[in-house]
Structure formats: C-alpha cells, structure tokens
Amino acid sequence: SNLATQAKLNEMRGLLVTPEQAAAKEYVDRVNQDLAMGFAGTVIKSPQPFKVAHGTNQMFDEFAAGKGITAKHIYTTPEQYAADAAQYGKNVITATASPKKMIDFSDYSKLDKTTLNSIKKAAKDAGIIDKYYKFDNFMDDLMSGNLYQSGGGQRTQNAFLDELFSKYDAVKMPDAAVGGGLSQSVVFQNPSLLKIEK
Numbered sequence: 001s002n003l004a005t006q007a008k009l010n011e012m013r014g015l016l017v018t019p020e021q022a023a024a025k026e027y028v029d030r031v032n033q034d035l036a037m038g039f040a041g042t043v044i045k046s047p048q049p050f051k052v053a054h055g056t057n058q059m060f061d062e063f064a065a066g067k068g069i070t071a072k073h074i075y076t077t078p079e080q081y082a083a084d085a086a087q088y089g090k091n092v093i094t095a096t097a098s099p100k101k102m103i104d105f106s107d108y109s110k111l112d113k114t115t116l117n118s119i120k121k122a123a124k125d126a127g128i129i130d131k132y133y134k135f136d137n138f139m140d141d142l143m144s145g146n147l148y149q150s151g152g153g154q155r156t157q158n159a160f161l162d163e164l165f166s167k168y169d170a171v172k173m174p175d176a177a178v179g180g181g182l183s184q185s186v187v188f189q190n191p192s193l194l195k196i197e198k
Contacts (some may be wrong), residue, residue, distance in 0.1 A: 042104060042112050043168070049098040052076035052186050052194070055088030061198075063095070063191035072158045073165075074188040078172070087178035095194040097186060099170035106172045106184045108143050122163035128156055145176040145183065165189040 054063075054076045063074055070088070076095065077085045086092050105115050119142070123129045129138050133152070141147045148157050164171050170188055177183035188194060 042110065042115050043118065044102045044104060046100055047102050047170075049096050051079035051197075052095055052097045053079055053082035053085035054093045054095065054194075055085035056091050056093060057089040059091060060093075060196075062196060063188075063194045065189070065191050071154065073161055074191060074194065075175075076186045076188070076194070078184055078186060081183050084177045084183040094197045096197065097170065097188070097194055099168075099188070099193050101168050102170035102172060102186075103164060103168045104172040105143075106174055108174075118164065118167065122160055126156075126159035126163045128152065128160055143174055145174040149176060161187055161189075169193060 054074070058067075060067075065074075066072075068074065076097065079094070082092055082094070103115060103118055105111055105119060119139070120129075120135055123135065123138050129135050138147075141150050147160070148154060161171060169190055170186055170193065172184060172186045175183050175185040
C-alpha cells in the first residue's frame with residue numbers, strides 16, 4: 001500500500017543522519033557523561049581532581065605560565081575530548097587538574113543565576129559588553145564556542161577570562177573544535193593546578 005511505502009521511506013530517512021546531527025548527538029552524549037560524573041553547570045567549590053588533555057608540539061614535564069603559543073591562559077579539554085586536544089599538536093599531555101573553585105558554564109541548560117551573574121559581571125568588568133555588543137549577543141558567541149572567532153577575538157576572550165580568574169581558578173566553557181563543531185575547554189591561569197601524568 002501507499003501508506004506502507006511512505007512509512008518505510010520515513011523509517012529509512014530517520015536512519016540518514018547529517019554530520020551536524022551526529023556531532024550534536026556526540027556532544028549531548030558527552031555532556032550527559034559529564035553530568036553523570038557530577039559536573040553540572042555551576043560554581044563548584046573544591047571539585048574532585050579530574051583528568052584533562054592538552055595538545056602541543058612541545059615536550060614538557062610541567063605547565064608554566066606565559067608559555068602558550070595560541071593563547072594567554074592554559075587551555076585543556078576534559079579527558080573525553082582528548083581527540084579535540086590532539087588537533088593542537090602531535091603530543092597529547094594528560095594531566096590531573098585540582099582547582100579549588102571552578103565555574104562551569106559548558107552546558108547551556110544548566111546555567112543557574114550565580115553562574116549567569118558571574119559571566120555578566122566578568123563581561124561587564126572586562127569592558128566587553130556595551131550598548132553595541134549586548135549581553136545576549138555575547139552569550140550567543142560564548143555558548144556557541146565562538147567568542148574567539150566572532151566575539152572580538154583573543155583580546156576579548158583573555159579579558160573575560162582574566163576577570164573570571166579573579167574569583168575562580170578554573171573555567172569550564174564551550175569552545176569551538178578545530179575544523180568546526182563544539183568542544184569544551186577547561187582553562188587555567190595557575191599552572192601549579194595541573195600535574196602532568198608521567
């Protein structure tokens with residue numbers, strides 16, 4: 001029957017997934033994995049130490065401030081995003097992160113008032129948002145991982161993070177993956193919070 005043929009076509013269409021849909025599903029799966037590990041989108045005091053990955057072409061035994069080639073701060077990815085870190089260099093360094101106070105706004109659906117207020121204050125104090133670049137536009141760029149690309153570049157991102165580092169010693173945020181798609185970064189200012197696994 002015509003209905004049966006239509007149903008079969010719809011079923012087959014359901015199996016055809018675009019690369020964007022696959023990437024979105026993978027991202028949602030990883031966020032859910034984060035949540036299962038107890039990382040919700042808020043301010044976390046004394047989080048359990050956790051593993052992060054950092055991609056580089058250098059070889060080193062410890063992180064140091066001011067050594068970044070592409071950024072002012074130390075960018076890592078949560079361990080399950082190590083493939084994204086690998087895009088930044090042939091050596092993927094695994095480290096244990098031990099921040100005392102972390103702000104996590106990597107998941108839009110988990111943003112609470114405290115987290116939003118911290119983001120807004122940091123953006124305001126850094127002089128990023130004004131009557132031309134409104135907070136909503138800033139949030140769109142931030143949460144889509146495009147703050148660096150379309151939200152004013154490296155200076156904007158550095159200034160925003162500098163403000164957050166006055167209160168937190170780790171910032172977990174959405175970040176663009178090399179070649180497109182959405183990843184996550186856990187950013188540090190203090191290298192002593194990262195202990196490289198030998």
